Amino acid sequence: MTKLKNILLLFFIFIIALSLRIYGIDWDQGQHLHPDERFLTMVISTISRPQNIIHYFSTSTSPLNPYNHPDYQFFVYGTFPLFITKYIADFLGQSTYDRVYLLGRFLSALFDSLNIITLFFLSRLILKNRKQFYQYLPSLFYTFTVLPIQLSHFFAVDTFLNFFILLTFTLLAYYLQKSQLKFILLASISFGLALACKISAFIFVPIIGLFFFYLLLKKYNFTNLVRLFAIAICCLLITFLTFRFFQPYSFTGFFTLNQQFISNIKDLQGWSEPSIYFPPSVQWLSKTPLIFPFQNLVFWGLGLPQSILFFISSILFLIFAKKNHTAKKILTDSTLYTIFLTGIWIIFLFFYQGLLPVLTMRYFFPIYPFISILLIFSISTVNFPKKLLSAFFLLNIIYSFSFLSIYSRPHSRVQASRWIYQNILPGSTTTNEYWDDALPLSFSDRFSGIYQNKMLPLYDPDTPQKWEVINSILNQTDYIFLTSNRLWGSIPQVPDQYPVTSKFYNDLFDGYSQFSQVAEFNSYPGFSLPFLNKCYYFGQTNYPYHDKTNNFFEISNCNYPGIYLRDDTAEESFTVYDHPKVLIFKK
Helix, strand or coil: CHHHHHHHHHHHHHHHHHHHHHCCCCCCCCCCCCHHHHHHHHHHHHCCCCCCHHHHCCCCCCCCCHHHCCCCCCCCCCCHHHHHHHHHHHHHCCCCHHHHHHHHHHHHHHHHHHHHHHHHHHHHHHCCCCCHHHHHHHHHHHHCCHHHHHHHCCCCCHHHHHHHHHHHHHHHHHHHHHCCHHHHHHHHHHHHHHHHHCHHHHHHHHHHHHHHHHHHHHCCCHHHHHHHHHHHHHHHHHHHHHHHHHCHHHECCCCCECHHHHHHHHHHHHHCCCCCCCHHHHHHHHCCCCHHHHHHHHHHHCCHHHHHHHHHHHHHHHHHHHHCCHHHHCCCCHHHHHHHHHHHHHHHHHHHHHCCCCCCHHHHHHHHHHHHHHHHHHHHHHCCCHHHHHHHHHHHHHHHHHHHHHHHCCCHHHHHHHHHHHHCCCCCEEEEECCCCCCCCCECCECHHHCEEEEECCCCCCCHHHHHHHHHHHHHCCEEEECCCCCCCCHHHCCCCCHHHHHHHHHHHHCCCCCEEEEEECCCCEEECHHHCCEEEECCCCCCCCCCCCCCEEEECCCCCEEEECCCCCCHHHCCCCCCCEEEEEC
């Protein structure tokens, strides 16, 4: 009976997690407003299943290979998420561009929700000597963590990758304690699938190496060394075969790598270098390594309640460990060693990614479930007060539901588009920023072509020729649409590189240009409370003012009165896809 209750409780947590992750699944009302998702959706609706297994492995002829379609000569994504979505979509008859994205989002949410189960089995192994309710807490905390909830709403490869990284770690931990060969063989398959989701999973190899290091120390003799070497070779082969099967077009022969794939990966890495002109990389030029990702982890990805709890419990655990000489037991206690590797993975990935030029939040996503494990292990070790723990957990739930509210309202670009059709005369000349989604969006009853839309090449390097073009466009323009803070939140931060463009944004926001703001549409995390009649905004804005000041607190009229947390200072990708701020300026 107890076992049945445990299963039902775990299933209940899983259902809660999945529900949070599929809530508002059509958050952009079919407008395809996530660029990576949009690209994958286009690819899936173009590729087709091969005739047989031989055709499947034929890199040069398989219709499943994106490279065999002229529009997709640049492709750097893992193909396992692509293939599983494609095959299920074909089975369900949902593989068209306007339908498959919803299936992709559901699978993204499902794979992230499966972490709830994996976390439980890992915590049951690590916390087997603690009270049973502790074993469910990592799953519960992860259920209500904001970044996993957000990324689950996107059809991209991140949640698939995260699942297989955690599964690989869990299976290796089980092998460490139970010494059953099936666990390490399954871990090899899991890691091969992680690589087939995203090649950057290779960064997990040092952690795998540390697992083998412990196995060697545990019984250091020639026989064990030979045995471990044989197991390592076997694991390497299984991982390769798994990757070879689910990422077949990275190869042109059985062992021969596809040079087009290698070239694409090198190009992608090159675009992140500060010396290379690539518009999405402008945002990183003003960011401080380690500090900026730390701020996003604490304030937005985890949220302050969970972050504060994590740091307090970690400090208390370190004090406890020092008093009890825990460090001396790490190499002789497989449970402590597993926890040690949990911490090593968090620190290693954070510093590795945090020192690279690109500091986007999703690159740090693989540490989130491990933070949940380490948090609860620390809490259970130091006997953290349960009432205080409950208070932090409640605050964490409040933050997660405040974020979830963005999926209960029409997308801000949809709201703005409806306003445009109602308030701007057909034939008006409108402008959008190049490299951002243009407005207005088209609907079944409205078509954006009724306006004369022009694009402002504001990302281009500042030259007299650039501003001749822009000024010519602005002279004809009636309205400027800024559909997110992608440009105005990054370009003015590097005035040395963009002196004229920075001044353009300064003047526009300070009110010194020939355009003035007439509308704003946002969708901040928070709670709609109609009885308030106005919106109460907390949080710093990041308008590119020169003379004016960004305020921490404001009250204003809005469509959805309530209390909201402004996340304007968060990393760009946290806001520009599912809840961007849209600003409309009129001449």
